[in-house]
Amino acid sequence: MNVRTIGAMVGFALMTAAASFAQIPDEAAINKALAAAHAKYKGLQEGKNADYIPALAKVDSNVFGLALVTVDGKVHTLGDIKTEVSIQSISKVFTMAKVMEESGTDAIRDNMGVDATGQVFNSIVAVEQYKGAEMNPLVNPGAIASTSMVKGANYDEIWNKIIGYYNDFAGRDLTVLQDVYESEAATNQRNQAIAHLMYAYGHIKEEPVRATDIYTKQCSVGVNAKDLAVMAATLANGGKNPVTGKQVLKSEYVPEVLAVMATAGLYDDSGKWLYRTGLPAKSGVGGGIIAVSPGKFGIAVVSPPLDAAGNSVRAQNAIADVSNALGGNPYAVTPK
Ligand code: GLN
Numbered sequence: 001m002n003v004r005t006i007g008a009m010v011g012f013a014l015m016t017a018a019a020s021f022a023q024i025p026d027e028a029a030i031n032k033a034l035a036a037a038h039a040k041y042k043g044l045q046e047g048k049n050a051d052y053i054p055a056l057a058k059v060d061s062n063v064f065g066l067a068l069v070t071v072d073g074k075v076h077t078l079g080d081i082k083t084e085v086s087i088q089s090i091s092k093v094f095t096m097a098k099v100m101e102e103s104g105t106d107a108i109r110d111n112m113g114v115d116a117t118g119q120v121f122n123s124i125v126a127v128e129q130y131k132g133a134e135m136n137p138l139v140n141p142g143a144i145a146s147t148s149m150v151k152g153a154n155y156d157e158i159w160n161k162i163i164g165y166y167n168d169f170a171g172r173d174l175t176v177l178q179d180v181y182e183s184e185a186a187t188n189q190r191n192q193a194i195a196h197l198m199y200a201y202g203h204i205k206e207e208p209v210r211a212t213d214i215y216t217k218q219c220s221v222g223v224n225a226k227d228l229a230v231m232a233a234t235l236a237n238g239g240k241n242p243v244t245g246k247q248v249l250k251s252e253y254v255p256e257v258l259a260v261m262a263t264a265g266l267y268d269d270s271g272k273w274l275y276r277t278g279l280p281a282k283s284g285v286g287g288g289i290i291a292v293s294p295g296k297f298g299i300a301v302v303s304p305p306l307d308a309a310g311n312s313v314r315a316q317n318a319i320a321d322v323s324n325a326l327g328g329n330p331y332a333v334t335p336k
Pocket of ligand 1: 286
């Protein structure tokens with residue numbers, strides 16, 4: 001191979017890399033957008049911490065952390081990014097991804113469906129309506145069923161697989177917030193009922209009590225805004241963690257993960273959210289929201305006060321502003 005051939009190959013490789021990263025917003029624009037959103041919403045006092053899990057009511061409502069991670073691995077943060085909140089329902093995305101990785105995407109569609117229920121995330125009416133089918137993995141019945149589908153010989157094996165998978169997405173070792181876990185485990189009778197119904201209808205094959213407990217534990221994993229943004233950026237980057245370089249989820253499964261997030265990620269307000277931002281996203285009652293701009297960035301905001309639908313008020317506003325300022329909406333195309 002002569003020098004010219006090598007030169008041409010290097011040139012081509014650089015052009016390809018530049019082309020694939022061409023859409024990533026530049027650092028100055030990202031920092032400006034984060035600063036503007038932080039300043040605008042820091043004082044916003046709407047919403048209220050979740051209190052049906054007693055430990056969540058005690059979390060400082062003023063916590064406000066923002067993080068954006070680009071698909072080339074640059075991390076931008078602002079505000080309270082050290083404070084950990086419980087991941088709550090955001091965990092459902094990553095357990096669903098684990099099931100896809102182990103059993104394929106059809107397993108999710110065929111067992112609990114991928115449609116919005118049009119009901120609250122812990123609706124029992126929704127389970128009854130279609131006998132546990134026509135759900136999705138981002139509401140509690142489908143999420144507990146997802147947890148029950150993770151393969152393992154016993155509790156510890158299943159749990160270690162789940163937390164290990166979250167660690168790969170976050171790029172660090174996460175831990176359970178024990179007070180949140182104990183608080184929810186003592187008050188999760190409704191989720192136990194949901195799991196038993198899903199068991200009765202055959203969507204949970206065994207051990208509904210164990211599945212509910214592991215689900216409760218996965219919801220209690222502590223994360224800060226940066227962790228969540230790296231997890232989101234891994235989805236934005238075709239399943240490869242852009243900070244650690246590890247391929248966590250097969251690229252071919254990412255579109256299905258994002259489709260379920262777009263359909264049902266913000267509970268009953270998923271349509272409003274998609275209309276506003278175009279971004280697949282997931283919220284949790286701990287106050288976190290992640291959103292994914294495919295091929296560009298993952299963004300996360302943590303702020304505990306929630307609106308009536310159960311979504312963080314400051315996080316929704318901040319993510320929408322930042323993404324819209326950076327051209328994050330995947331449906332917005334400039335005509336050629
Ligand atoms: N652990 C919570 C529950 O099961 C998660 C709910 C949520 O974040 N929407 O109720």
